[in-house]
Amino acid sequence: xxxxxxxxxxxxxxxxxxxxxxxxxxxxxxxLSSSPNVDFTFDTFGKYLGGITENGVSQLKVTVDNSxxxxxxxxxxxxxxxxxxxxxxTPSDExxxxxxxxxxGTTPKINQLQIRVRNRCNTxxxxxxxxxxxxxxxxxxxxxxxxxxxxxxxxxxxxxNGPGNYIKNYDEFTFxxxxxxxxxxxxxxxxYQLRLKYLLTEAL
Amino acid sequence: xxxxxxxxxVLAGMATAAFAQLKDEKDVTITMDLQPILQLNMSTPSQLDxxxxxxxxxxxxxxxxxxxxxxxxxxxxWDLYAIGISNGNVGxxxxxxxxxxxxxxSGGATNKxxxxxxxxxxxxxxxxxxxxxxxxxDYSAVxxxxxxxxxxxxxxxxxxxxxxxxxxAMKYIAGHSGTTATGADGVAGGSxxxxxxxxxxxxxxxxxxxxxxxxxxxxMAYDATGVTAKDLVTANxxxxxxxxxxxTMNVQYLLLEDQ
Numbered sequence: 075x076x077x078x079x080x081x082x083x084x085x086x087x088x089x090x091x092x093x094x095x096x097x098x099x100x101x102x103x104x105x106l107s108s109s110p111n112v113d114f115t116f117d118t119f120g121k122y123l124g125g126i127t128e129n130g131v132s133q134l135k136v137t138v139d140n141s142x143x144x145x146x147x148x149x150x151x152x153x154x155x156x157x158x159x160x161x162x163x164t165p166s167d168e169x170x171x172x173x174x175x176x177x178x179g180t181t182p183k184i185n186q187l188q189i190r191v192r193n194r195c196n197t198x199x200x201x202x203x204x205x206x207x208x209x210x211x212x213x214x215x216x217x218x219x220x221x222x223x224x225x226x227x228x229x230x231x232x233x234x235n236g237p238g239n240y241i242k243n244y245d246e247f248t249f250x251x252x253x254x255x256x257x258x259x260x261x262x263x264x265x266y267q268l269r270l271k272y273l274l275t276e277a278l
Numbered sequence: 279x280x281x282x283x284x285x286x287x288v289l290a291g292m293a294t295a296a297f298a299q300l301k302d303e304k305d306v307t308i309t310m311d312l313q314p315i316l317q318l319n320m321s322t323p324s325q326l327d328x329x330x331x332x333x334x335x336x337x338x339x340x341x342x343x344x345x346x347x348x349x350x351x352x353x354x355x356w357d358l359y360a361i362g363i364s365n366g367n368v369g370x371x372x373x374x375x376x377x378x379x380x381x382x383x384s385g386g387a388t389n390k391x392x393x394x395x396x397x398x399x400x401x402x403x404x405x406x407x408x409x410x411x412x413x414x415x416d417y418s419a420v421x422x423x424x425x426x427x428x429x430x431x432x433x434x435x436x437x438x439x440x441x442x443x444x445x446x447a448m449k450y451i452a453g454h455s456g457t458t459a460t461g462a463d464g465v466a467g468g469s470x471x472x473x474x475x476x477x478x479x480x481x482x483x484x485x486x487x488x489x490x491x492x493x494x495x496x497x498m499a500y501d502a503t504g505v506t507a508k509d510l511v512t513a514n515x516x517x518x519x520x521x522x523x524x525x526t527m528n529v530q531y532l533l534l535e536d537q
Contacts, residue, residue: 099300106304114310119317119351119469132306175314178355178457178536179467187308255310259353259467263314269307276300 097276098140099148099237104274105135114255125256132251134272135240149224149235149277152249153214156184156207157269166211169266179262184209187268190252191217194245195230204254217249220277235277316356318533319349319470328488338424339489344401346484348531350452351469355460355536357453358482359444360417362393362435364527370439373525380522387521392508395496396529397421397431400451401483407454409462412447414504415454421487422498427507429500431487433529437502443532448502451482457536464536494520 112131116122140148159170168181187207191198198217209215218235225231227238227246240247328340350358367374373391397417404416419430434449436442446455446463454463470480491497495510495518510518 097300102300102302104302104304110306112306112308116311117313119315122353169310176354176535178464253308257312259469261312263312263354266310267307269305272304274302278299
């Protein structure tokens with residue numbers, strides 16, 4: 075009897091794990107076809123007051139493949155996590171200060187970074203305009219969300235999340251990222267840094 | 279039986295590992311370099327001449343209104359002050375004598391004219407100097423009358439002739455000595471381009487006055503604090519007066535980060 079119970083327990087664990095982590099897609103790949111470093115230098119008043127806009131400096135290309143399993147539940151998410159520091163002294167809502175140029179002024183906030191995510195079909199749920207990077211610690215900015223409903227490639231609407239790739243569906247699986255910063259005249263001068271983590275995941 | 283259990287356990291582990299969520303990640307690092315910028319624009323002539331060729335000019339002085347206009351733009355907190363300097367060919371802290379007229383006068387004539395005989399008046403008061411400790415925090419007072427000499431507008435000159443900024447007991451055009459807080463001794467970053475109006479803290483018109491007096495002893499010359507008189511009689515001896523000639527000096531305006 076004891077042996078039977080052991081077998082049943084192990085079998086249950088096996089079934090539980092299978093149901094918890096079942097894979098619907100065969101492969102997800104995120105390609106960054108641009109420089110991983112974006113630099114903003116503010117050295118004139120015009121730049122401080124008017125800001126600097128860098129258009130298309132980041133480009134993401136998505137590939138989500140389910141050609142082997144052909145599972146209809148294969149969907150994907152695309153989000154941004156903003157990481158500001160390896161230094162625990164940096165407040166969660168501020169840029170990381172690498173080196174100061176002066177001692178007066180306020181440290182820029184993360185939400186002064188504006189982002190625009192675009193492709194020809196406007197599939198990003200963030201819309202077609204710039205948005206402030208307002209995030210709570212550990213919370214992502216959602217570009218393509220998991221609604222539980224598959225919007226197939228080729229639909230050319232918001233939140234296309236079905237399998238596909240940037241070669242066949244360029245206007246839905248390629249994202250051009252624009253950045254804008256307008257610091258104003260009260261910031262503490264120095265060199266600051268942020269890390270943007272673009273995360274493509276299979277939607278479970 | 280034990281082998282079967284082991285096999286099932288291995289299979290369970292493999293199943294868990296084989297069906298982990300698929301993901302891929304790419305990182306972009308954004309670097310922002312905010313460079314400190316301080317700009318002081320002076321849209322007026324850099325050469326001012328005061329010619330005393332009439333008794334009235336000696337007695338009442340010569341005043342040049344709005345002869346200098348200063349416009350400030352800064353991305354950091356800032357201070358602005360004026361300082362009198364010369365080449366020191368007569369001595370440190372004195373005007374440079376270029377020409378002596380005639381024999382130079384009698385025994386009481388002196389060519390040691392203190393740089394602080396120049397008076398300034400700023401059109402916009404210093405609204406960011408609550409931490410100042412001296413008798414005069416800026417140059418916003420009206421020019422004192424001839425009959426009541428005062429150091430309220432006397433130009434700051436470094437007593438050590440080292441170009442040292444004024445202390446909290448001396449005069450600043452904007453901001454002041456120290457880094458206590460914006461408003462106390464520093465002006466917030468900004469620009470005359472966006473902060474206009476009659477009460478702008480980023481725009482200053484400067485009047486100049488030189489009042490030799492009769493005799494020419496320059497009664498409005500005071501020390502760096504504006505408290506101790508430095509006219510020619512007080513600084514030298516009774517009977518002293520300015521030697522006729524051509525003299526030159528430099529008024530330097532300095533815009534610097536709040537300090």
